[in-house]
Structures are given as C-alpha cells and as structure tokens.
Amino acid sequence: MSDAVVAPASLPASLQTAGWKTALQEAGLSCYGLRKSYWQGPLEVPVLADVDLAVMAGEHIAVMGASGAGKSTLLHVLGGLDKPDAGIVTVAGDAIWSLSELARGRLRNRALGFVYQFHHLLQEFTAQENVAMPLLIRRQERESALAEAAKWLEEVGLGHRMTHRPGELSGGERQRAAIARALVTQPACVLMDEPTGNLDRHSAGRIQDLLMDISKRHGTAFLVVTHDPDLAARLGRVLRLTDGVLAPA
Numbered sequence: 001m002s003d004a005v006v007a008p009a010s011l012p013a014s015l016q017t018a019g020w021k022t023a024l025q026e027a028g029l030s031c032y033g034l035r036k037s038y039w040q041g042p043l044e045v046p047v048l049a050d051v052d053l054a055v056m057a058g059e060h061i062a063v064m065g066a067s068g069a070g071k072s073t074l075l076h077v078l079g080g081l082d083k084p085d086a087g088i089v090t091v092a093g094d095a096i097w098s099l100s101e102l103a104r105g106r107l108r109n110r111a112l113g114f115v116y117q118f119h120h121l122l123q124e125f126t127a128q129e130n131v132a133m134p135l136l137i138r139r140q141e142r143e144s145a146l147a148e149a150a151k152w153l154e155e156v157g158l159g160h161r162m163t164h165r166p167g168e169l170s171g172g173e174r175q176r177a178a179i180a181r182a183l184v185t186q187p188a189c190v191l192m193d194e195p196t197g198n199l200d201r202h203s204a205g206r207i208q209d210l211l212m213d214i215s216k217r218h219g220t221a222f223l224v225v226t227h228d229p230d231l232a233a234r235l236g237r238v239l240r241l242t243d244g245v246l247a248p249a
C-alpha cells in the first residue's frame with residue numbers, strides 16, 4: 001500500500017502525514033478506500049464511496065448524516081457484519097475481511113463492542129447474564145464471567161438491578177445494561193448506532209454522561225452514529241456522511 005502525500009480530511013490530525021496509509025494500521029479501528037453499494041433490481045445504489053477513517057485509542061467520534069445516508073451500513077462494515085465491495089478494514093491491526101468467518105467472529109468478540117438504538121437484551125436472562133453473554137460465548141468459566149458482568153453493571157450504576165430481567169428495567173436502564181455488555185470484553189473500540197435515539201431527553205443525558213465518564217476512566221474509543229447534536233457536541237470529532245463521502249462536519 002503506497003503512501004499518499006495528502007491524507008483525507010476525515011482522518012485525525014495525528015495521521016495527517018505523508019505516511020498516513022501505513023499509520024492507519026496503528027489505529028484500533030480503521031478503513032481505507034471503503035466502498036459499498038446495494039442493488040434495487042438493475043439499479044446500483046452507492047452507499048459508501050472511498051471512505052477512509054481511523055479511530056485512535058481513547059478517541060470519541062460522532063458520525064452524522066441524513067436518514068438513509070449509509071451510517072448504519074458503515075458501522076456494519078467496520079464491525080465485520082456486512083462485507084464491503086472494496087477497501088480494507090483493520091481491527092486491532094488485523095484485516096477483518098481477510099479472515100475466515102470463525103476468526104472474524106473471534107476478533108469481533110475480542111476487540112469490538114456494539115450498542116444499538118434498541119438494546120437487544122435477551123428477555124429470558126437477567127441483566128447480569130445478558131452482560132456476561134460475550135464472555136460465555138468465548139467459553140469463559142461461568143462464575144468468572146458473571147463476576148466480570150457484575151463489575152460492569154456496578155460501573156454503569158446498575159449494581160442493584162443485576163437479577164432483574166429486561167422487562168423489569170426502564171428504557172435508560174436497559175441501554176445502560178447494553179453498554180455494560182459492550183464493554184465487558186474491554187474492547188479497543190465500541191460501535192454505537194443511535195444509542196440515545198430511543199430515550200427521553202433526561203435518560204439520553206444520563207447515557208451521554210455515562211459514556212464520557214467511562215471513556216475518561218478506561219480510555220475506551222467510541223464511534224457513534226447519531227442524530228443527536230447534543231451528544232455529537234460532546235464527542236471529540238464530528239464527521240458527516242453525505243453521498244457516500246465521509247468528511248469533517
């Protein structure tokens with residue numbers, strides 16, 4: 001991969017160097033030349049057009065854009081859930097789309113966390129069991145996994161709600177449990193798709209405060225798709241996806 005002199009404006013200042021392509025591999029999560037289209041019958045609908053992005057350790061990035069602009073698609077491609085048509089995605093230094101499906105799943109479990117607008121907690125399990133699930137999937141011993149889940153529920157202010165099932169939690173509490181689940185593996189980066197979009201303003205504000213506090217204490221990187229200008233304003237860098245192109249807002 002040859003280096004270009006001019007780096008894309010969507011990259012952080014630390015990568016605005018002649019060797020920016022090589023430096024991308026030092027990011028916890030990065031992509032270069034990412035392209036993705038969908039087809040409506042014979043019509044090709046471009047969604048991502050040569051997207052370049054790097055999420056550095058401890059960095060907070062907001063991605064904004066109109067509905068249907070491809071923001072969720074970007075998260076899915078970066079997270080190894082939706083294959084790009086072209087481009088390179090690296091997670092913790094590994095090119096995720098060059099791996100087998102099994103290895104890709106293991107890398108997601110180890111290095112990435114996911115938080116969605118809807119919490120996607122499993123209704124039949126307690127909050128503690130839901131948070132422990134990523135550790136149980138990697139076959140960590142159950143008692144150890146539950147202990148780690150309890151620690152993260154304490155971190156997000158739900159230590160008193162560990163034995164409650166999702167139906168017994170408020171919307172804000174369910175989202176906090178989902179955040180604990182995303183963090184329990186101590187990932188390099190957490191991908192969030194409208195994490196406050198389904199909450200009232202008070203609950204959304206508490207989630208924003210929680211994210212900033214966790215990042216400060218643990219150095220966790222966040223890539224957040226949001227329509228919420230208040231949340232975007234609190235993040236370190238704001239990018240906008242327009243016509244498939246990602247650029248500073």
